Amino acid sequence: MLKKLKLGVVGVGNIFKYAHLPAWSAHPEVEIVAFCDVNESAAAAMAREHAVAGVYTDYREMFADKEIDMVDITTPNLFHSEVSIAALHAGKHVYCEKPDAINPEEAQRMADEAKKSGNILMVTRNNRFRAESRFLKTYIEKGHMGDIYTGRCGWQRRWGIPGSGWFTNKALSGGGPLIDLGIHFIDLSVWLMGSPKPVSVVGAAYSKFGDKHLQLSQTVQSSRNQAAYKNDVEDLASGFIRFDNGATLQIEFSWASHVEEEMAYLELRGTQAGAKLTDRECKLFTDIEGISCDITPKFPAGIHPHTENINHFVDCVQRRTEPIILPQFGVDMVKILSAIYTSAETGSEVKL
Ligand SMILES: NC(=O)c1ccc[n+]([C@@H]2O[C@H](COP(=O)([O-])OP(=O)(O)OC[C@H]3O[C@@H](n4cnc5c(N)ncnc54)[C@H](O)[C@@H]3O)[C@@H](O)[C@H]2O)c1
Structure with a gap:
């Protein structure tokens, strides 16, 4: 029996609510344990609604929780690279919304950190x-x-x-x-x-x-x-x-x-x-x-591309399935x- 993966979320805006949350919530191998948003009341409201204990406004504090296995990043584009790199560095697997980063140097730093850490970095390619x-x-x-x-x-x-x-x-x-x-x-x-x-x-x-x-x-x-x-x-x-x-x-x-x-x-x-x-x-x-x-x-x-993409990420983390989205594609x-x-x-x- 595979263990349930504990998920922390950074950014609880539109795409998280409407496309990611239904997929994570329905996945039998995932438990959402923390929400982080610079808008504290948005994170707290999400936590109340889904009976989740962890509420943060600073992702670094959330990543200090050793129980968290993986992180979903749905912030504005500028923050994708810094939050991904910090999560990988803290030993988490990362699922991040597109675009990978706002410039090639940042995308390369993300790919380098994924390689160094040995953790999975997957940027959404729902299409x-x-x-x-x-x-x-x-x-x-x-x-x-x-x-x-x-x-x-x-x-x-x-x-x-x-x-x-x-x-x-x-x-x-x-x-x-x-x-x-x-x-x-x-x-x-x-x-x-x-x-x-x-x-x-x-x-x-x-x-x-x-x-x-x-x-x-x-x-x-x-x-x-x-x-x-x-x-x-x-x-x-x-x-x-x-x-x-x-x-x-x-x-x-x-x-x-x-x-x-x-x-x-x-x-x-x-x-x-x-x-x-x-x-x-x-x-x-x-x-x-x-x-x-x-x-x-x-x-x-009835096929939901965001759900399929998230299910693929979980398979890669749990079963080490070969990812079809590699960090190097994102750099290119x-x-x-x-x-x-x-x-x-x-x-x-x-x-x-
Ligand atoms: N794949 C798709 O189909 C698709 C569709 C829409 C948006 N997106 C992507 O999703 C991301 C989010 O878009 P959105 O429409 O949900 O935006 P949004 O503005 O609705 O939500 C962003 C959330 O991030 C929070 N935030 C901002 N900076 C933060 C930080 N440093 N730490 C923690 N939280 C922070 C904001 O308070 C907000 O709640 C973007 O990168 C966008 O390109 C992808």
């Missing part, structure tokens, strides 16, 4: 756990798409600049829709392509709606800290990534733009077949007996995002 993604991964690994040589991916919102202050504050978030949404679909595309190494990028970034957003949100804004509510990130970023095997990927991510409707998508082109995955459908395009065929696979309902991903921002600023290609 890899969609039924469609897992099907495509197997389909591709079995060679059905042939050589995947190019693709494109994006997530475009017509009007969807996040309303909670830190997302639009570069010091806290590391950037706008590229780091927020881009990490989901660039990661998924690169993983499906077989994780080739990125070698260069060209990027562009635009901030056309930030001020308008502030005007529209004045009522919300008046009740918040003005400094935390500034908007100094892009609202659209696009780019082109080259990989060491010659493959390429076009990208486009926006929180606000004049498009018909919100759409998250990826398209991959292989020599034997193509694949399209959106938030609504998955389709394959191939030739059968010389005839072009579109195939629409049907997937079972943050390098891509950071290089796109640099290219956008300089107007030049950036070699990785």
Whole structure:
């Protein structure tokens, strides 16, 4: 019989409440023993509601508890690296929300600390756990798409600049829709392509709606800290990534733009077949007996990608299952995002 793993949580905001908490609570091998949040009343309310004894405002004090085996980090992006490194150093396994870190140096420090400590560091990649993604991964690994040589991916919102202050504050978030949404679909595309190494990028970034957003949100804004509510990130970023095997990927991510409707998508082109995955459908395009065929696979309902990702993390901790998300992928991903921002600023290609 495996022992129950004791979990401490750092950050009890939206994603924790709506996506992580149901997964941890339902897991028979996990017991939540402590909540930490700089907002003490939020941590205390969560502890009361779930009959948990530990309440902290400083994660270092929480990590001193030797009983805690693993930590879930759902703070704003800036804190992911410092909290992960402190937890790994204190002997905890770490499950952290995306993005890994706000720059490649911090992501590398996290990966180095995971290696040194021997503990598991897994950064959320919930889109890899969609039924469609897992099907495509197997389909591709079995060679059905042939050589995947190019693709494109994006997530475009017509009007969807996040309303909670830190997302639009570069010091806290590391950037706008590229780091927020881009990490989901660039990661998924690169993983499906077989994780080739990125070698260069060209990027562009635009901030056309930030001020308008502030005007529209004045009522919300008046009740918040003005400094935390500034908007100094892009609202659209696009780019082109080259990989060491010659493959390429076009990208486009926006929180606000004049498009018909919100759409998250990826398209991959292989020599034997193509694949399209959106938030609504998955389709394959191939030739059968010389005839072009579109195939629409049907997937079972009721798969929750965040829950599947958390279950995979617990399996890796308990049974030492090989993780499908490695810290080095995170370092490469943050390098891509950071290089796109640099290219956008300089107007030049950036070699990785
Ligand atoms: N994978 C996904 O689908 C997905 C979706 C949304 C958000 N996220 C990620 O989850 C993270 C949190 O986003 P959110 O929307 O829940 O934000 P949020 O603002 O709702 O919650 C963040 C919480 O962290 C607390 N906090 C801030 N600094 C802290 C610190 N130093 N120590 C302890 N607590 C601290 C805040 O008080 C707040 O309660 C972000 O990194 C975001 O990118 C991922």
